Amino acid sequence: MNTVLSFLDPARPEPWASFLEQIDRVAPHLGRLGVWIETLKRPKRVFIVDVPIHRDDGSLAHFEGYRVHHNVSRGPGKGGVRFHPGVTLNEVMALAGWMTIKNAALNLPYGGAKGGLRVAPETLSRAELERVTRRYTSEIGILLGPTRDIPAPDVGTDQQIMAWMMDTYSTGQGETVTGVVTGKPLCLGGSLGRREATGRGVFIAAREIARRHGIEVSGTRVVVQGFGNVGSIAAQCFAAAGARVVALQDASGSIANPAGIDIAAALRHVEAGHRLAEFPGATPIDDEAFWNTPCEFLVPAALEGQLTPERASRVQTRFVVEGANGPTPPAADDILAERGIIVVPDVIANAGGVTVSYFEWVQDFSSFFWNEDEINARLETIMANAVRAMAELAEERKVSLRTAAFIIACTRVLEARDRRGLYP
Numbered sequence: 001m002n003t004v005l006s007f008l009d010p011a012r013p014e015p016w017a018s019f020l021e022q023i024d025r026v027a028p029h030l031g032r033l034g035v036w037i038e039t040l041k042r043p044k045r046v047f048i049v050d051v052p053i054h055r056d057d058g059s060l061a062h063f064e065g066y067r068v069h070h071n072v073s074r075g076p077g078k079g080g081v082r083f084h085p086g087v088t089l090n091e092v093m094a095l096a097g098w099m100t101i102k103n104a105a106l107n108l109p110y111g112g113a114k115g116g117l118r119v120a121p122e123t124l125s126r127a128e129l130e131r132v133t134r135r136y137t138s139e140i141g142i143l144l145g146p147t148r149d150i151p152a153p154d155v156g157t158d159q160q161i162m163a164w165m166m167d168t169y170s171t172g173q174g175e176t177v178t179g180v181v182t183g184k185p186l187c188l189g190g191s192l193g194r195r196e197a198t199g200r201g202v203f204i205a206a207r208e209i210a211r212r213h214g215i216e217v218s219g220t221r222v223v224v225q226g227f228g229n230v231g232s233i234a235a236q237c238f239a240a241a242g243a244r245v246v247a248l249q250d251a252s253g254s255i256a257n258p259a260g261i262d263i264a265a266a267l268r269h270v271e272a273g274h275r276l277a278e279f280p281g282a283t284p285i286d287d288e289a290f291w292n293t294p295c296e297f298l299v300p301a302a303l304e305g306q307l308t309p310e311r312a313s314r315v316q317t318r319f320v321v322e323g324a325n326g327p328t329p330p331a332a333d334d335i336l337a338e339r340g341i342i343v344v345p346d347v348i349a350n351a352g353g354v355t356v357s358y359f360e361w362v363q364d365f366s367s368f369f370w371n372e373d374e375i376n377a378r379l380e381t382i383m384a385n386a387v388r389a390m391a392e393l394a395e396e397r398k399v400s401l402r403t404a405a406f407i408i409a410c411t412r413v414l415e416a417r418d419r420r421g422l423y424p
Contacts, residue, residue: 014329015094015304021330023097026406029397033414040100040410043093045069049139051117053131063119063132067140069149070096070112073416076147077113078103078354080154080183081136081161087116091304098325099354102347104409106386108358113149115140121156133161137168144169146179146364152357153183155228155303159195163188179364182357191360193375194353199233199301199323200376201352201383205344206297206321207241208387209401213342215318218242221295223317225249226302227266227276230323230350234299235263247285247293250302253277254290291315300327301350312336322346337400345402347409348386355382 023040030037051063066089069077079099082092092114100112117136121129143149153162162181166188169180178189186192193200207217222238224231227250235245244260252275255261261282269279277284285293294316300306301323307315312332320336321344322328328336328343336343356379363369370378394404 014090015326016090016097018305018326018329019094019097022402022406023410025330025403026410029399029403029407030410030414033411033418036414036417037410039073039417040071040097040413043068043070043096044072045143046089046093047140047143048089049136051132051136051139053128053135056125056128063117063136065115065117065136065139066092067115067143067149068092068096068113069143070114071100071413071417072111072113073413073420074104075109075111076145077143077149078108078110078152078357079112079114080152081115081117081157081165082154083117083119083121083156083161085118085120086303087118092116094304095325098347100413101406101409102351102354104412105347105390105405106351106355106382107412108354110150110354110358113151114154115151116154119156129161130164133164134168137165138172141169141172144180146177146361150179150357150361151181152353153229159183159185159190162190179361182360183353184360189360189364191356191363191369191375192372193379194356194360195229196233197356197375197379198230198350198353199235200237201355201379202230202234202299202301202321202323202349203237203241204352204380204383205349205387206238206299206319208384209319209321209342209344209391210296212391213318215296217297220244220297221246222297222299223247223290223293223295224299224301224323225290225306225327226300226324227270228301230353231299231301232263232267232270234301234321234323235261236267238297239263243297246295247290248276248282249287249290250276254285254287255279255282256285256290256293257282297321299323302327305329307332309335312341313339315341317341319344322349325350333400333402343400343402344387345405347405348383348390348401351386352379352383355379 096114103110184190247256298317304326307328312335
């Protein structure tokens, strides 16, 4: 069977299956636009590439890469590039689908795209990482362009990766094209506030939803899974607002401190090359016990599928705020709903990054750059408006926040599809 079509089979594996089920759940709410729903269940374009490089020792290595355009009815593809040994086509398809929903839910003029390379970047030298990045960029280059497809950082990629991607694309064009990627260094047209934007957006979404339920962040307890760019920034924002981050988890293990973990000290510890699990300001705990830690806000900010149904049955929280993409499969969503736990979905909660990527893209086109206060103020406005629209629709339709966000997003995407029609 064709590789792509196999993911449309009734025996649909995760995480693409989760995305399809989320689309199915929103179908009854789409009215006349429901006739177009199959367009959301089929990626517009799937690109699989071989990425060969010479290793430093002279040997030849091959890596498999992907770039998926899920839907581009509302604008060019927008979505990150992930470098991780567990990357699969199934995963990239799902992530591209969630980007379609996220961009539409925030009313950004983008479609959904995602890329990935199956590689463990920490096993490569800097020279090898540059070679594999540039080769991957050249292989998917026919899809890229500031009005066609704009990548950004994701798991395992950063500003430097984006700089190499921009330079590789620009070299082929014979001119500097800063707008082909976002999340770049400031010296190459990057935006102030971009690195912190996803974590900051998680905090804004959590704060806005909590306020609608009469809860202020100050004095609450927070548990964060993932201590990379998203989780660490979100933890800093919660701490700055007076919350206590009582447990953290990353690939090295889990730690807890009921009195609150000093996030700044934990960051210094990790940035110095030490393991989070060995941070002296907290106590190591079992990785599964981590999910039992009582809190008001649980922030899964690692990889998809982490909040399993079994874990959902025992978490002790008031709100789940999804910093990662797809951390809660539908079965776990149902369990959380039955238990009265409110889930702030990824397509809203972690949309701060793509929102400031949009700002960066706009600034690159105009060659006029805003200061950080302006960036953060615009981010606050867009995130707060999106949260309010989602929450109001959820109350009106008596549905979950996730379904409400999908109703808003799918309506926007399918309205564009309907108005554009089919060619020829």
